[in-house]
Amino acid sequence: MIRLSASEMAAKLANGETTSVELTQAHLDRIADVDTDVHAFLFVDTEGALAQAAAVDAKRAAGAKLAPLAGVPLALKDVMTQKGVPTTAGSKILEGWRPPYDSTVVTHLKNNDIVILGKTNMDEFAMGSSTENSAYGPTHNPWDLTRIPGGSSGGSSAALAAFEAPLAIGTDTGGSIRQPAAVTGTVGVKPTYGGVSRFGLIAFSSSLDQAGPCARSVLDAALLHEAIAGHDPKDSTSINAPVPQVVAAANSGDVKGMKIGVVKELNGDGYQSGVRTRFEESLELLAAAGAEIVEVSAPNFEYALAAYYLIAPSECSSNLARFDAMRYGLRVGDVDGASAESVMNLTREVGFGREVKRRIILGTYALSSGYYDAYYGSAQKVRTLITQDFNKAFEKCDVMVSPTCPTTAFKIGEKSNDPIAMYLNDIATIPVNMAGIGGMSLPSGLAPEDGLPVGFQIMAPAMADQRMYLVGAALEAALLTKWGAPLLSQAPVLAGK
Amino acid sequence: MSSLSSDDVANLARLARIQMSEEELVSFSNEFTVILNAVARVQEVAGADVEPTSHPLPLRNVFRPDVVVPSFTPKEALSGAPAQEESRFRVPQILGEEA
Structure with a gap:
């Protein structure tokens, strides 16, 4: 049952073949079985999840009209606040903190009766591409436990790939939803900036951060996208416009006549050969499905990484000033006569990890x-120049595409002492955040040389998120026909306990 | 060639309110020299004629109606406090001792 898609689970719940309690328990059992090896979760809310599941089952039994994903379990990235549930953002400075409020994303999940299983591991304050920067230890990629699951939403992507949850929430500041999706063979979407409320999302870089859906299929991501998106008066940067019709697009998958722009600068040197092979094959499949493939150029993308590593640290230095040991979180050195300043200095020395301090x-x-x-x-x-590059390119095409990452998953520890090598992971995903547009990654197969998953990235103009789902669904359908079964059926079986 | 000495890093760490060991100051200073030279590339294309973008959405002064809504009780607001006293946050000494 745990290997079904979220929409298949929802159908079984609707026709009475199973209950949410049964489905939730199956996932809790799976977590108990494999998470010692995977370490996708920082906190498993057994009691809360089963209570929520029982409540959905009761509503269903009473004949209430329920949301499409009602009763389906989900894994929540630990950067989103959930009332009364430990929320750390992967940092020691928030160890033991139980927020007194729900983030808007959590409010939407609860209103949709989606069952929250627990909180997933992440790079501390979402700063990283491997989940190695978590203060609570790394998460392991279910495809190969010695490799990284991507980051910063690595716990969420690993939970999906290990069948610990069929749905997850991630956040994406420079690729933190899309890169983990790519290296774990799952689907991840960064909606248009402002499409999903940031209220209750612990801020890293406010002008770049965006929460979004993670799933094992394009349709599941679309269903979750519509459940969490929409204007929120509590987030002044949330867009006051109708949510793009992404579920309809995922159900259609019609790309006939669509123009797909291949970004000249996001391919070639520096991209692993198997990544390029899978990318070229996906383009052929999209062309066969009726799309027109064109080449577009974005000459300023090569400066995106450098600009990102100035903008994101600048915003984080301001955002993380709130961790001052005064109102919540860790406090160190509060001895008689100690000044507030010395308590702040000592608390932040102990509470923050190296990458956070660096930024x-x-x-x-x-x-x-x-x-x-x-x-x-x-x-x-x-x-500005990057946004102009996108605007010019979108005059010639409906969506832009590239490989999601230059390589497949690397080994845990391989790049942890080289910040620049680590930052290069995000070279193809960062431009999307800089311009505030939408980006999706979906699996395009395995690299022949190492047998590890490769991601295909689709980028769409602001508030045209449905276009990513059209193209994603078309490519997914073509690949599924080719493979005969979802890519994750090729992942090794986890030994468990 | 940009570089930061360990004294520069110490000053920044003081401004950012992070205590750092001598060893950390030295290793950060070495790393920052590498990182700053990598990110300084932005200066190559940032001409005077290019407008800066601080945010992806062209928003200004987003207002909402000024309506009273329920808020935290003192107990909820203090639920994560490292120390509290008489329904207030208790904090270390902020001002110097009066003579």
């Missing part, structure tokens, strides 16, 4: 007087 210091420097124009100011100008 706070870098951001403090980039925003400091005398360097502001040269660094932060220049990065903001690059952001």
Whole structure:
């Protein structure tokens, strides 16, 4: 049962073949069985999940009209607040904190009767591409437990690939939904910036952060997308416009006559050969499905990574100032006569990990007087140039595509001492965040040389998210015909206990 | 060639309120030299004629009606406090001792 898609589970719940309690228990059993090896979860809310499941079953028994995903379990990235449930953002500074409020995403999940199984592991404050920066230890990729599951939403992607949950929530600041999806053979969508409320999303880089759906199929991602999206008065940057019709698009998958723009700059040197093979094959399948493949150029994308590593640290140095040991979270060194400043200094020394400190210091420097124009100011100008590149390219095509990442999953520990090598993982995903548009990654097969999953990225203009789902559904259907079964059926069986 | 000495890093760490060991200051200073040279590339294309973008949405002054809604009780607001006293956050000394 746990290997079904979320929409198949929802159908079985609707026709009475199973109950949410049974389905939830099956996933809790799976977590108990394999999560010692995978470590996708930081907290499993057994009691809360079963209570929520029982409540949905009661509603269904009483004949209430329920939402499409009602009763289906989900794994929640630990960066989203959930009332009364431990929320750490992967950091020691929030260890033991139980938020007194729900994020808007959680409110939507609860209103849709989606059962929240627990909180998933992540790079501390979402800073990283491997989940190795979690203060609570790394998550392991179910395809190969010695490899990274991507990051920062690595717990969410691993939970999906290990069949610990059929749905998950991730957040994406520079690729943190799409890159984990790519390296675990799952689907991840970063909606248009402002499409999903950020209220209750612990902020890393406010002008880039975006929550989105993670799933094992394009349709499941679309169903979750519509459940969590929409305007929120509690987030002044949320878009006050109708949610794009992504479920209809995922059900259609009609790409006849659509123009698909291949980004010239996001391919070639630096991309693993198997990544390129799978990308070329996907293009052929889309062409066979009736799409027109064109080449587009985005000459300023090569500066996106540099601009990102100025903008994101700058915003984080400001956002993380709130962890001051005064109102919640860790407090260290509060001895008689200690000043507030010394308590802050000591708490932040102990509470933050190395990557977080690195980015706070870098951001403090980039925003400091005398360097502001040269660094932060220049990065903001690059952001304009990247947006202009997208606008020009979208005059020639409906969506843009590229490989999601330059390589397949690397080994745990392989890049942890080389920040620049680590940052290069995000080279193809960052431009989307800089422009605030939508991006999706879906599996395009395995790289022949290492047998590991490869992701295909689709980018669509702001508030045209449905186009990603059209193309994603078309490619998924073509690949499914070719493979005969979903890609994850080729993943090794986890030994469990 | 941009670089940051360990004294520069110490000053930034002080501004950011993070205590750092001497060893950390040195290793960060080495890393920042590499990182700053990588990110300085943004200056190559950031001409004076390019407008900066601070945010992807062209929003200004988003208002909502000023309506009173339920908020946290003192107990909820203090639920995560590291220390509290008489329904208030208890914090370490902020101002210097009066003579």
